[in-house]
Amino acid sequence: MSEVVISARSVGKTFGSGADKVTALDSVSVDIFQNEFFTMLGPSGCGKTTLLRLIGGFEQATSGQILLEGKELNDLPPFKRPINTVFQSYALFPHLTVKQNITFGLEMQGISRKDAGGRADEMLELVRLAEYGDRVPSQLSGGQQQRIALARALAPAPKVLLLDEPLSALDLKLRKEMQVELKRLQTETGITFVFVTHDQEEALAMSDRIAVMQSGEILQIGAPREIYEAPTHRFVADFIGDSNFLVGDLVDGGAGKRAVKLSGGQVIALTQEVSDQRTGEVTVSVRPERLGLVAESDAGADQLTGTVSTVIYFGTDTTYQIDLGNEALLTVRMQNGSGAKADFAEGERVGITMSPDAIRVLAD
Amino acid sequence: MKVDASNPLWRFRGITSTAMFFFAYLYLPIVVLIALSFNENRLATIWTGFTMDWYVTALSNDDMLRAAQNSIVVAVSATVLATIAATLAAMGMSRGRFKGEAGVSAMLVLPLLVPEIVTAIATLLFFVALGIKLGLLTVIIAHTVFCIPFAYLPIRARLEGMDPALVEAANDLYANEWKAFRRVTLPLLWPGILSGAMLSFIISLDDFVISYFVGGAGSTTLPIYIFGMIRIGITPEVNAVSAMMLIVSIVFVSISFMIDRIRY
Amino acid sequence: MGNIIRTKRFWLVAPAVVYIGFFMAVPLLQMAYVSVLERGDYGGVNWGAFSMDAYISFIFERDLMDNLVVNTDYLQIFVRSFGLSAMTTVFALLLGFPTAFYISTQPQSRRNFLIFLVTIPFWTNILVRNYAWMLLLRNGGLIDGALNWMGLETGGLDVLYTPYAVSIGLTYTYLPFMVLPIYASLEKLDHRLVEAAFDLGADKRRAMSRVILPLAAPGIAAGCILVFIPCLGAYVTPELLGGGKFMMIANLIGSQFGAARNWPLGAGLGFVLLALVLISMMVYSFKFKSLPEESR
Ligand SMILES: Nc1ncnc2c1ncn2[C@@H]1O[C@H](COP(=O)(O)OP(=O)(O)OP(=O)(O)O)[C@@H](O)[C@H]1O
Ligand SMILES: [Mg+2]
Numbered sequence: 021m022s023e024v025v026i027s028a029r030s031v032g033k034t035f036g037s038g039a040d041k042v043t044a045l046d047s048v049s050v051d052i053f054q055n056e057f058f059t060m061l062g063p064s065g066c067g068k069t070t071l072l073r074l075i076g077g078f079e080q081a082t083s084g085q086i087l088l089e090g091k092e093l094n095d096l097p098p099f100k101r102p103i104n105t106v107f108q109s110y111a112l113f114p115h116l117t118v119k120q121n122i123t124f125g126l127e128m129q130g131i132s133r134k135d136a137g138g139r140a141d142e143m144l145e146l147v148r149l150a151e152y153g154d155r156v157p158s159q160l161s162g163g164q165q166q167r168i169a170l171a172r173a174l175a176p177a178p179k180v181l182l183l184d185e186p187l188s189a190l191d192l193k194l195r196k197e198m199q200v201e202l203k204r205l206q207t208e209t210g211i212t213f214v215f216v217t218h219d220q221e222e223a224l225a226m227s228d229r230i231a232v233m234q235s236g237e238i239l240q241i242g243a244p245r246e247i248y249e250a251p252t253h254r255f256v257a258d259f260i261g262d263s264n265f266l267v268g269d270l271v272d273g274g275a276g277k278r279a280v281k282l283s284g285g286q287v288i289a290l291t292q293e294v295s296d297q298r299t300g301e302v303t304v305s306v307r308p309e310r311l312g313l314v315a316e317s318d319a320g321a322d323q324l325t326g327t328v329s330t331v332i333y334f335g336t337d338t339t340y341q342i343d344l345g346n347e348a349l350l351t352v353r354m355q356n357g358s359g360a361k362a363d364f365a366e367g368e369r370v371g372i373t374m375s376p377d378a379i380r381v382l383a384d
Numbered sequence: 385m386k387v388d389a390s391n392p393l394w395r396f397r398g399i400t401s402t403a404m405f406f407f408a409y410l411y412l413p414i415v416v417l418i419a420l421s422f423n424e425n426r427l428a429t430i431w432t433g434f435t436m437d438w439y440v441t442a443l444s445n446d447d448m449l450r451a452a453q454n455s456i457v458v459a460v461s462a463t464v465l466a467t468i469a470a471t472l473a474a475m476g477m478s479r480g481r482f483k484g485e486a487g488v489s490a491m492l493v494l495p496l497l498v499p500e501i502v503t504a505i506a507t508l509l510f511f512v513a514l515g516i517k518l519g520l521l522t523v524i525i526a527h528t529v530f531c532i533p534f535a536y537l538p539i540r541a542r543l544e545g546m547d548p549a550l551v552e553a554a555n556d557l558y559a560n561e562w563k564a565f566r567r568v569t570l571p572l573l574w575p576g577i578l579s580g581a582m583l584s585f586i587i588s589l590d591d592f593v594i595s596y597f598v599g600g601a602g603s604t605t606l607p608i609y610i611f612g613m614i615r616i617g618i619t620p621e622v623n624a625v626s627a628m629m630l631i632v633s634i635v636f637v638s639i640s641f642m643i644d645r646i647r648y
Numbered sequence: 649m650g651n652i653i654r655t656k657r658f659w660l661v662a663p664a665v666v667y668i669g670f671f672m673a674v675p676l677l678q679m680a681y682v683s684v685l686e687r688g689d690y691g692g693v694n695w696g697a698f699s700m701d702a703y704i705s706f707i708f709e710r711d712l713m714d715n716l717v718v719n720t721d722y723l724q725i726f727v728r729s730f731g732l733s734a735m736t737t738v739f740a741l742l743l744g745f746p747t748a749f750y751i752s753t754q755p756q757s758r759r760n761f762l763i764f765l766v767t768i769p770f771w772t773n774i775l776v777r778n779y780a781w782m783l784l785l786r787n788g789g790l791i792d793g794a795l796n797w798m799g800l801e802t803g804g805l806d807v808l809y810t811p812y813a814v815s816i817g818l819t820y821t822y823l824p825f826m827v828l829p830i831y832a833s834l835e836k837l838d839h840r841l842v843e844a845a846f847d848l849g850a851d852k853r854r855a856m857s858r859v860i861l862p863l864a865a866p867g868i869a870a871g872c873i874l875v876f877i878p879c880l881g882a883y884v885t886p887e888l889l890g891g892g893k894f895m896m897i898a899n900l901i902g903s904q905f906g907a908a909r910n911w912p913l914g915a916g917l918g919f920v921l922l923a924l925v926l927i928s929m930m931v932y933s934f935k936f937k938s939l940p941e942e943s944r
Contacts, residue, residue, distance in 0.1 A: 499881025
């Protein structure tokens with residue numbers, strides 16, 4: 021595995037004091053690797069910006085340490101950190117031209133005006149706005165301002181680039197374009213990107229690894245596929261994509277494996293390793309698209325059965341709400357035209373198929 | 385007259401005539417004064433012809449020129465001092481709250497709340513108690529006090545409208561605090577500073593009551609000089625000097641407002 | 649870094665705050681102190697010798713036998729000041745409300761220009777503005793002349809140096825302060841509310857009394873305060889247009905530092921005036937939470 025660039029160790033941050041005290045971060049630890057596109061994902065107010073600002077040096081941690089390549093950063097002001105930021109509002113200097121914006125950081129580092137100018141041209145080339153150097157920011161569209169903000173932050177070749185919801189001000193189409201663009205820039209420059217978003221699709225599409233945060237804590241860190249397919253917490257399963265949750269008891273599934281016995285009596289074998297220490301009631305999650313439907317007559321004895329309560333046709337797929345009785349509902353999404361019979365009517369009795377590896381036991 | 389048709393308030397008639405009366409009332413004296421300053425007739429009321437003579441007479445009056453010079457010295461000094469203090473204060477007051485902020489805020493606008501006459505006599509008593517001789521210096525000190533809020537408010541307004549991320553962006557791009565101030569904050573703030581300075585200048589130049597009480601021999605400012613002339617009687621020279629003061633004020637304020645509207 | 653920033657902010661606000669504190673707050677406190685001192689025999693004050701004479705002399709004077717007898721001279725000046733200020737406020741409201749109303753019905757670009765026109769006179773020299781009224785009001789002045797020319801033999805208008813002249817001048821001087829806050833509240837008024845009132849069958853009178861006036865109330869209150877209070881402390885207008893014959897509080901205060909040479913009394917009067925101003929400000933901000941943006 022490649023080298024750790026940023027390392028947060030039990031970082032805590034509180035704002036205010038007394039009755040107004042807000043805990044924005046609660047002992048967060050994370051390692052971010054070189055040349056990685058790392059995303060912090062979570063709902064509003066979970067502390068993403070705070071963590072980013074701590075790394076950038078705009079706030080000071082209340083507890084814990086932040087290291088850059090093993091050296092403690094805590095007391096360094098932002099202008100002494102080889103880390104640059106793309107601000108959510110872009111924060112382009114309105115009184116300077118595009119090119120002056122890009123050379124700003126270089127000149128502050130003492131690079132000669134001529135060299136800085138050359139580098140700025142390179143950067144403009146990189147973000148494909150070569151002809152825009154002499155404009156002022158107010159003469160650029162939102163998407164162009166975004167690219168200039170990127171070029172400005174990349175120009176000094178920082179070790180880490182911080183991006184706080186940089187795409188949130190763009191409309192959907194531009195957003196998609198910029199996602200591709202950002203990914204390209206990250207690969208071309210080889211700079212570590214730490215990206216903040218509350219948009220799960222964006223996170224899944226762009227990241228090498230994602231940290232899912234909730235109320236000041238990191239719940240799970242992993243590659244997009246891992247986060248999506250093997251969520252460890254109910255919050256993660258719910259926040260990223262759609263999930264069904266079922267409650268059951270952990271039982272022995274034979275052959276060294278465990279199984280879950282649902283309240284209806286059905287037993288589902290698990291492929292997931294679950295520690296022997298865990299017993300009793302657990303919640304499991306399963307993605308709607310990992311479930312299938314068969315006619316009740318075709319269902320095995322061990323299979324869940326229920327009644328189709330709603331059918332919603334989405335074109336590429338169809339979503340079924342299945343009433344399992346005792347108020348439990350299950351959502352099943354089946355792809356249309358995949359050959360499998362996917363045509364059940366409301367009120368029909370059905371059996372539900374699921375592959376064992378789709379079932380994930382969640383942490384309490 | 386064109387009205388904003390989507391605005392239902394225009395349906396109320398009678399307001400137009402009142403408004404016309406209002407503006408006539410507001411500008412009639414100013415227009416009349418300026419017109420009379422060019423009137424050849426010494427008795428002012430009847431128009432007998434255009435002349436610049438009264439301006440020539442006024443501008444060749446040494447006492448008047450000395451008073452004008454005093455006024456400018458006072459206004460420039462008070463403006464410079466007040467603008468510096470106000471700029472620093474506005475920067476200190478921007479960005480987040482702090483303990484005692486309300487008190488500091490109140491202090492900064494206190495000079496706008498206290499009636500002029502009260503400021504005047506309190507300051508006079510203070511200088512007397514300290515044994516400071518009344519003169520240009522005391523006038524400058526007193527003017528600086530009431531100029532601070534006039535400079536402060538536009539600068540503060542501009543800072544409020546500035547994205548705090550800009551300074552952070554400068555810091556992020558390796559500018560230390562001083563460089564961030566010089567390269568980012570100051571260039572963005574200058575219209576506010578200039579506009580505030582010009583308002584201070586005008587307010588100081590026009591002040592009468594405070595200069596009158598706090599000044600002493602040798603610190604006669606232009607308004608005090610004009611006051612003395614008016615006391616003696618209405619003359620075309622007074623008209624000319626007054627018209628000049630009016631025009632200077634109006635020009636300065638117009639420029640100040642235009643500068644304040646500069647947006648990037 | 650939080651602490652560093654806080655300390656820096658302290659040093660940034662310090663010059664202005666210390667300056668105003670030392671040259672304004674301290675003098676005001678000292679003024680209150682002077683008001684309870686004994687008057688010096690040849691003017692000035694006897695520092696350290698306390699006396700409530702200044703406050704007593706608001707209402708009483710000593711006769712030859714050293715008895716206190718009621719003297720209403722000063723009270724009359726207070727009453728006159730309040731009366732003139734109240735009258736001015738009413739005039740300003742009658743003129744200012746329709747004007748603010750008118751401005752708010754104009755297209756945006758013209759609104760800004762009109763508001764600018766309203767503010768300009770404020771920035772011009774107050775002496776000059778009042779002097780212009782002397783030109784207009786005096787016998788043989790412009791208005792007199794115009795009336796005579798129209799065939800109305802006035803035989804001299806005799807308005808200058810009367811309370812009427814003072815009132816006209818005060819209204820003129822403080823009128824912009826009425827228009828600006830009322831305009832600010834009318835500008836924010838949601839036009840759909842007025843539309844809705846009309847739709848619901850309200851006539852103009854009802855729309856005005858039930859919708860517009862209540863919504864403009866904070867602006868009207870602010871305007872009245874912004875006119876009334878400076879009026880109470882007016883010095884130049886009564887001096888010029890009243891010819892020094894119709895003193896208001898400020899002239900009375902000023903005269904204690906001139907011919908009358910009674911500093912404790914002047915300081916006491918100043919203190920009372922200041923207290924009146926600050927109390928009305930507090931009452932206002934208590935009632936309406938915050939003052940409208942300082943009108944510029
Ligand atoms: N300067 C501050 N003072 C007080 N509280 C703050 C401050 N900054 C952040 N907080 C609080 O800390 C918590 C985390 O805020 P943060 O800005 O990090 O959230 P976020 O995850 O970036 O949310 P969003 O997606 O809305 O940007 C919030 O409860 C917020 O109210
Ligand atoms: Mg955020």
